[in-house]
Amino acid sequence: MNSDRYxxxxxxxxxxxxxxxxxxxxxxxxxARLDERLLRAEPLLAEGVRQRGHAFEAQALIGLTGSLCPLEDLVLHDAGMDVRSPTREIARAAAMLDERRRLARREPAEVLSPSALRQRLGIDEPEEEDRRSRRTTPSGTAKQVAAPWDRIDREEDDEDQADEDDLGRKEEDDHGDPAFAEIDALLARTRKKLDAWNDLSSDAGRKSLTLRDPGYDAAGRLSRWEAILEEGRGLPAALAAALALDAWLFLEPSERAGELGFAFAATVLRQRGLADVHLPVVGVGLRRGKFRWSPHQALPVRIDGLLGAFREAAAFGQADLDRLSLARIVMLRRCEGRRGNSKLPELVDLFVASPLVTVQLAAARLQVTSQAIEAMLKELGGSLPRELTGRKRYRAWGIM
Known part of the structure; x- marks a missing residue:
């Protein structure tokens, strides 16, 4: 998409x-109402809403791309207890989950600083780009540095031609068919190219595996997004965040990390004081609503739809806090009259803090046996959260 059109x-x-x-x-x-409720709520409940929000947001961002990311697989993968081999979608969701946790721990001004943005997106600073693009020879003349794949091609073209000539001479000496000699030469060149591109023994070889569009101009797109982010400082906080998200979706400053725009928009809300104690789940709000963003829509329509997603995100947080509060009250009633060293209250707190709980996960967190967890689940009785997997093995429970 042409960034100049924005x-x-x-x-x-x-x-x-x-x-x-x-x-x-x-x-x-x-x-603001959700943020105030989280500020006044019990620390365990507030932390549970925040941690669950990270998982729900990661799942929603994958769902917005049209892919499938089961929540139980994401939570098990995050805990290092995969039941099956993780898919590409699970890996992307886990990366976004870690990213949101990292951003929630940092100050918004630090996250949105130009140097931090360039470092996160893998874009060199302007001075470093100039040094890499123009190297000065001892005589003072500038020399253009070629791309890695161009250097590989030029360095190996002579070797490939020499191999082809040697192979051709060998075939002539063996009185072989010239057509087969040309095919063998082509296969030899192909093997050498693949070996060069799949070299994982060096940093240069691993870097060559990352294919990028040379005309993408990620630095220019990011600069334009930063300018729009700066222009939004005179607007209301929610409107500035919606504009930042809309510009990110339109300009696409990153080729492979498009989901970061939602986290950056939530960081803008934190920076402007609307979400001091939580990182809003903007992707969840967009997925739950009826609005679907498209670059072909008019700018006011897009911004109004994103603002509606912010409202849906706040409503989801309010509902999740209500669910956790009620479920915790009901489960704690089953803990009355227990011994002081009972692990059942800790299991209740684990249900509050995690979107999904399995026997293996609870045993690892509480440092007890699986049989002890099974016994505690039976003790919860009717207050036990809903079983989500519908399986007899590798079951998972969660407050939904």
Whole structure:
């Protein structure tokens, strides 16, 4: 997509602020109410909502791309207890889960700094790009540095031609068919190219495996997104975050980390004071709502839809906090009259803090045997959370 098409002038900024004022205010109020509830809630419940939100957000981002990411597989993979081989979608969701946890621990200003953004996206600083693109020879003349794949081609073309000539001379000496000699030469060149591209023994070889579009201009796209992020400082917080997310989805500053835009938009909300104690689950709100973002829509329509996603994200957080509070109260009633060293309250807290709990996961966290966990699950009786897998083995329970 051409990044030059994204135009956001001062007149368009004023029109957008007036058209989406009501939606921005509603989104800001919803997010502020959720943040205040989490601030006043018990630390265990607030932490449970935050940790569960990270998992739900990672699953939702994969779902927005049209792929499938079962929540139980994601949680088991995160705990290192995979039941089956993780798929590509599970690996992407796990990477996003780790990314959100990392961003939640850092200050928003540090996350959104230009150096941190460039480092996260693997984009060199302008000075470093100049040094890499232009190297000065002892005579003072500038020399253009070729791309790795171009250097491989040039360095090996002579060797390939020499191998082909040697093979051709050998075939002539053996009075072979010239057609087969050409095929053998082609196979030899192909083998050498594949060996060069699949060299995992060095950093240069591993870097060559990462194929990138040379005309993508990730640095230019990121610079344009940073400019739009700076232009949004004069807008209301929710509107600025929606504009940052819309610009990220339109400009696509990263070829392979498009989901980061949702985390950066949530970080903008934290930076502007609407989400001081949590990282909003913007992807969950977008997936739960009816709006689907498209670059062919008008800018006010896109922004209004993203603001609606912010409201849905806040509503999901409120509902999740209610579910956890009620479930914890019901389960703690089964813990009354227990001994002081009973592990049952810890199991209840584990249900609150994790989206899914399995026997193996609980045994590892509580440092007891699987038989002890099975006995405690029976003691919970009717207050036991719902079983989600529908299986007789490798079952999982969660507060949904």
């Amino acid at each position: 135009d956001f002038s001062s007149a368009q900024r004023q029109a957008l602020a007036s058209d989406c004022a009501a939606a921005a205010e509603a989104a800001a109020v919803a997010l």
